[in-house]
Amino acid sequence: MHQTLNEHIPVLLEAVLQYLNPQAGESYLDLTAGYGGHAQAILARTKQPMEATLVDRDANAIKALADFANQGATLLHRDFLSASEHIVAADQKFDIILADLGVSSPHLDNAERGFAFAQDGPLDMRMDQTQTLDATTVVNTYDAQDLERILREYGEEPRARTIAHAIVEARPIDTTQQLADIVRAVMPKSISNRSKTHPATRTFQALRIAVNDELELLRASLPLWTELLSKGGRLGVISFHSLEDRIVKQAFADVAGDRYDADLQLLTKRPVVASRQELVFNPRARSAKLRAVVKK
Template sequence: MYAQVLDGLRVIGDGAYLDGTFGRGGHARGVLEQLGPGGRLLLMDKDPEAIAVAEREFGGDPRVSIRRGSFAALADWDATEAGLDGVLFDLGVSSPQLDVAERGFSFGKDGPLDMRMDPDSGESAAQWLAHADEREIADVLWTYGEERMSRRIARAIVADRPRAAFTRTAQLAELIARVMPRGDSKTHPATRSFQAIRIHINRELADLESGLDGALERLKPGGRLAVISFHSLEDRVVKQFIARHSKAPPANRRMPVEVAFTPRLRAIGSAIKAEPGETESNPRARSAVLRVAEKLAVAGGRGA
């Protein structure tokens, strides 16, 4: 969704922009091409491999600043204090992460059961599955994967792990396939479970909520927020965040005094989907949803 993102951000030559999920830099390159000598581009990513690419390709550009870390902490980065004209989050796991078996994200490629976007932080999926109880595992599979067979899968994991710890992606995928036959579905039985465990291990929804708050804090009036989501849980968080800051809450007859509401965001259009040409060349884009919002100035204040 390259063109749609750049249109949504409405890049100005001397503006300041933050790409909170650098990945391999596709969107960052597009923003940088539109920036003049006075523009700034701030790049963040949890993944050390992504940061290495950013340093190699953009480290010599005086307009670019790079920081390894989660966009959840973007407001704590000194470089954002002057304000931003645009913030981009491209959520979920990146294609390079899926393609490398050693990262442990894909059930289609056997590798270590890791799933951490930052391999130097927190516990891996294997470590979590080694100690989590049946109820916790089931809750994660249901909450973050909407997996209807969450209890059956969790029960099987807990029953099997005393015999052999889950250390490989193939082990986990095979167990899920065994207890949850595919039937006529073209989707692998492990799809939802792998998604759920990944979201849990990386605190993706909690980080998204913090990142959205940070973006709103650091955006200048007129600045744009653009977020690409790849599944309904992420998109729901983004949609509700924009609505909460752009629409007055419903009237409550139990409240004797009406609470004043000052909008801080304006939704730019509705949800944007990838065009057919892109989905044909990039099947992952089929589930992509882009939402864009603009920060409003607050009367009598700076809009911060």
């Protein structure tokens, strides 16, 4: 099938179908429905759009999911923590739950969303554009210490202090290109030349995580997701960097460890990663890791 650059290809789709094993008649909760790639494949098997709830914090994604709503699915334009709290309060359970974390291809491909250093755009990085905090505010108003902490904790950036001071000195900073240039300028030439990744990769990751409060939302949501599973229900989480994966691994170990009385059982002893074949047509799957549990 021909794929255009802007098309979102669902990552680890075969593995998701294998581990979550959707069956006709089952209910489905997609916590990061995006452009509906996984949802489409899963609903083709459950054949129960009325029993599906699709969540996304991005209004553009929710618009793109309108066809699912026309078939009876419930759409929730919320972050997945507040959506999960809402569903727990309604005492609803699901047979299949999926969270495919992070940004979507349209976020990265649209310069005006401000996620990518490859193209110039405003420093935005909000997944939910109704929220007030954006990357411009973080970069232009946080003090050097806070910026350093963000770069170190969320970007694991060894040069966090140098970059934080360079940012403070260069203010005001309005565009992704300006920020990328500031970071590149303070990186030793040996690193810029040797590394295959852009020297600003870690800085952009860190700011994105801070703007969207990604790790805290994930940490707080995981216990709710296991609570939302029906008996025999399967939960899969796809993460894209080690900070997220560590949180998922720990949460699953807490509830699905080797204890005989554990409520849940691990379906993936090790995280599932993309095959070489998948990487050829979907390079975004390079860092994807799927972990899954089943409720006993």
